[in-house]
Structures are given as C-alpha cells and as structure tokens.
Amino acid sequence: MVRAETDRPGVRTNPSPGAGERRSVLLVNPPAWFSGGAPRVFERESPPLGLLYLAAYVHAHSDRFAVRVLDVGPEGTSLEALGRCLASTKPFVVGVSAMTIQLQGARDVAMKVRETLPKARIFLGGAHVSADPGFVERHAEAFDHGITGEAETVLLDSLVRLASGTPPPRIQQGQAPVDLDALPVPDRSLVRQARYLQPASLVLSRGCPYHCYFCASPAAFARVRHRSSGSVLSEMEALLGGPRGRVAFADDTFTLNRPLVLDLCSEIHRRSLRPRWSCVTRIDRVDEELVRQMRRAGCDTIGFGIESGNERVRRDVIRKGDYTNEDVYRAVALCQAQGMRVNAFFLIGNPTETDEELDETEAMISRLGLNGVAVSLPIPFPGSALYAMAERDGVIDTDTLDRFARKELGWGVTGVYPLYTPGHDREALLRRMKRIFRRFYLRPTRFLDFLRRDLDQPRLLVEDIRSTLYLLRRGGSRKRPFV
Numbered sequence: 001m002v003r004a005e006t007d008r009p010g011v012r013t014n015p016s017p018g019a020g021e022r023r024s025v026l027l028v029n030p031p032a033w034f035s036g037g038a039p040r041v042f043e044r045e046s047p048p049l050g051l052l053y054l055a056a057y058v059h060a061h062s063d064r065f066a067v068r069v070l071d072v073g074p075e076g077t078s079l080e081a082l083g084r085c086l087a088s089t090k091p092f093v094v095g096v097s098a099m100t101i102q103l104q105g106a107r108d109v110a111m112k113v114r115e116t117l118p119k120a121r122i123f124l125g126g127a128h129v130s131a132d133p134g135f136v137e138r139h140a141e142a143f144d145h146g147i148t149g150e151a152e153t154v155l156l157d158s159l160v161r162l163a164s165g166t167p168p169p170r171i172q173q174g175q176a177p178v179d180l181d182a183l184p185v186p187d188r189s190l191v192r193q194a195r196y197l198q199p200a201s202l203v204l205s206r207g208c209p210y211h212c213y214f215c216a217s218p219a220a221f222a223r224v225r226h227r228s229s230g231s232v233l234s235e236m237e238a239l240l241g242g243p244r245g246r247v248a249f250a251d252d253t254f255t256l257n258r259p260l261v262l263d264l265c266s267e268i269h270r271r272s273l274r275p276r277w278s279c280v281t282r283i284d285r286v287d288e289e290l291v292r293q294m295r296r297a298g299c300d301t302i303g304f305g306i307e308s309g310n311e312r313v314r315r316d317v318i319r320k321g322d323y324t325n326e327d328v329y330r331a332v333a334l335c336q337a338q339g340m341r342v343n344a345f346f347l348i349g350n351p352t353e354t355d356e357e358l359d360e361t362e363a364m365i366s367r368l369g370l371n372g373v374a375v376s377l378p379i380p381f382p383g384s385a386l387y388a389m390a391e392r393d394g395v396i397d398t399d400t401l402d403r404f405a406r407k408e409l410g411w412g413v414t415g416v417y418p419l420y421t422p423g424h425d426r427e428a429l430l431r432r433m434k435r436i437f438r439r440f441y442l443r444p445t446r447f448l449d450f451l452r453r454d455l456d457q458p459r460l461l462v463e464d465i466r467s468t469l470y471l472l473r474r475g476g477s478r479k480r481p482f483v
C-alpha cells in the first residue's frame, strides 16, 4: 500500500502556490520475488534508507515533485495492488531499487508500470546496476534509465530534465556527495515504521576501504566518507522518540573512523542521551577503550564479519585481513566483558577450503559464546571478487544474470541463483550449515538469552518464535533462506 499524501505524518507540505501541480514520482523497493505470501523476514529488517535519502533530497531541493516510497515486501503489496496504486497516483517517473536478488521483483514492477502507465519513465538504481550498468540496456523492455552508485544529485537532475521534456542519458554515473552532512536526513515519514523489525536505522558513513572477496559494496560507494558526530546526533535525537529509544547503524564498518566514534560517544553523554544501539564492524577495528566508550554510550549489540575460523582462509581467500584467531577471541571477549551482545557472520564452502578448515570455523563458533550466528555459502554478486572468480570458472555470467532476472532459471532465489563452492560437496556443506544452526540455536541457554532480548525488544519476539519453528522444521535460517 502506498500511503496517501494526507495519511503521512510529517510529510513536507509544499509552500509554493503551485503545490497541486507537483509531478508525482514513485520510488519502489521491490521484493526479491512476488509470491503473494506474508512479508519475508529479510525484507522487513529496516526501511530502504537509500530511497528515503533520495526522496528527502528531491523534496529539499525542488518543490516540483511529490515523491512517494513503496516498500513492497513489508507492505505485502501484490502486483495487482501495485497496478491500482499506479493508476491512482499516476507517477511520471518510477524509480526501482535493486540488489541482485531483487532483479525478478524489479522486472515485475517495471513491467507492471509499462502495462499501467506506458508513458512513465522507469529508472533502475541500487547495488545491482551499480556493478552491472549494462543490465538496463539488456532489459530495455523493462527499464529506460539506470543510475549507478549514489544517485541523489543525478536523480533530481533527471527529474528536472524529464519534466521539461529532455530525456536524460540511458545510463548515468551517480555522484558521491563529498559532504554527507549537506544531505538531508532520510525522510522516514514515507514508510510505516511499524512494519520493520529495526525501524530506526541510520548511517554514520558511506563506503568501505576493505575488499572482502564476497562484498559488492565498493561498486556502489567509490570513496569512504563520514558524517560529523553533530549531524548523526541530531538524526539520532529525532529517531529515539523516548528516553530508552533504540537505533541500528547500517554502516558497512561502523568503527572505521575511531576518533569520530569516540566523539559521538562523548557527545551522547554530554547531551544526556540514553540510547541503545547496534552496529557492525571488523575484528581489527575495535580496542578496549573504544569498546568501553561505545558501551557507555549505549551500544548493546555489535556484529562482526568473522567469516572463517581458519587464518589462511580468512586472510588469503576471503581477504578479510591479516589478524590471528587470538585477535578474534580477544576482540569478542572485550565486547562481552563490557556486556555487549555479540553476533557474527560466517561463510563456508570457500575455494580451496578443506574439511579441517571448515571444522575450525565450527569449533570457533562454539567457543566464542556468541549471541547470534549467521552462516552463508558464497553467493557471487556482481561487483565482488567472488563474482569475477565464478565468472572465470563459467559458473555465472551476464547471460545467467539475465536469465535469473527473467525467471528462466526458476522462480525465487534459493536453488536458482548460482553459488560458487568449487571443490566442495554442496550437500555436505548444507548439512554442516544446518548442524551449526541446530547446535547454536537449539540450546536452552540460547532460549533464555533470546527471551531476555525479546523482553527488551518485544517486536522481535514473534520473529524469534517463527525462526525457531523454521529451524526445527527445515534446519536452516529464515533470515537467510538462500544460503
């Protein structure tokens, strides 16, 4: 459902006399695929920040456009309902955001726009097109334009051009804003907060200087930039909505800029705020003093991409960095000593990884005393080194991507989108993955631990119960159904 202009609390009202003539623009976050079922948990995690940034930017710089945002997954919008919404709001431009796993949903949205509003111009943006700009040309029946990377200025410029009858180029490169403080904050009034598990998400930075082999982030964010602590603080203050409010930082690597994080923490104190927050970072980007200050400032949950319990695999294959297992144990213990919940991500089935090395990952998972664990198999997304390796070995190419997007390989992602696990017995990997999940999540202490967290964050309770039932029935994670 797209909320009518009048439904939206806090939506900017246009001060100009021509307010009624604003051209309608619709930005859509498609589901991975349309299935007509209940919203999937991985689509309900947090609002689509990129689209909310884009909408806020357009509204802040022009009064000629009324931008709406539709997050299809959390809203449970069917294709038919999308058609009705298009017919009633008549956007002259529809912008679709897509990571690679959303390409089927993105095409379905675009084809529905073609059918309902043949004159509307359709843009594609987000992680996929940033790494595969040719996708727009190859799917010209669905998309008219693509913008790679960060799109605030280029999207606004394109809207202005189109409104005056001059079409922009088919593919444009986004321009990374140098000063992130100059961007307006994401306009969250455009989505319904109640639909999300972590409604108050925000970023301190854009970009990441590391090159983990599975990550496609550098394709969208060419350079690392940080906001000032003052700017982040005022966004946090607006988001907290109460003394015990909670926010979730969505940065790739939250603690990249140590002095900035320390400054943010001391400012939180100075302003007598009592937020609780979570973030994700790297093992080699935390130290005792930093962790202590973060905890004092309300950080109660930290996530680490550890990926492997074997130093060779982590350093030489995954390109995670040159630190030891001892460093991993030390960093996690530092956070636990401060009373933080620690979650970690692991990747199994990497090239050249042996069974013994996989055993080391399993052993590390049980020794670390974590609060949450996510395990994946390597999925080659364009823009990552993993994709280049899979392409070299003939596992994936642009034709595969196109056939995936057109559902010619099948419908959905699991068992459809290629994985890259050379030299591994796929069934054995899946068995190992299920074993890790069962051992980790079906422990009595884990139930107590989750109960404690759910009392604190009640909106997670139902999801935790569903995940446990899923685990008992299917042996995997509801959050990562496509491994």
Ligand code: B12
Residues within 6 Å of the ligand: 032, 042, 043, 045, 046, 047, 048, 049, 050, 051, 053, 054, 094, 095, 096, 097, 098, 099, 100, 101, 102, 123, 124, 125, 126, 127, 128, 131, 146, 147, 149, 150, 151, 152, 155, 203, 207, 214, 215, 216, 217, 220, 221, 250, 251, 252, 376, 381, 382, 383, 479, 480, 483
């Ligand atoms: C936070 C995050 C999540 C969160 C929340 C996502 C959300 N609701 O936005 C969660 C944890 C749910 C998540 C899940 C997944 N994620 Co994620 N995620 C990220 C992360 C770290 C930050 C995204 C973000 O908010 N950036 C900040 C905003 C401002 O940037 P942005 O969204 O990219 O938007 C800008 C541009 O892309 C562009 N743009 C975006 N949309 C549009 C649309 C139009 C029309 C235009 C013109 C421009 C445009 O303009 C925006 C403003 O400048 C990125 C890494 C990264 N740095 O991008 C990975 C990333 C996007 N995720 C990724 C992946 C793979 C996933 C999962 C598939 C992982 C998994 N195996 O389960 C799932 C899929 C979930 C789903 N929705 O289907 C990959 C995508 C790679 C690819 N080619 O597809 C990334 C790049 C990380 C990586 N490892 O490579 N993710």
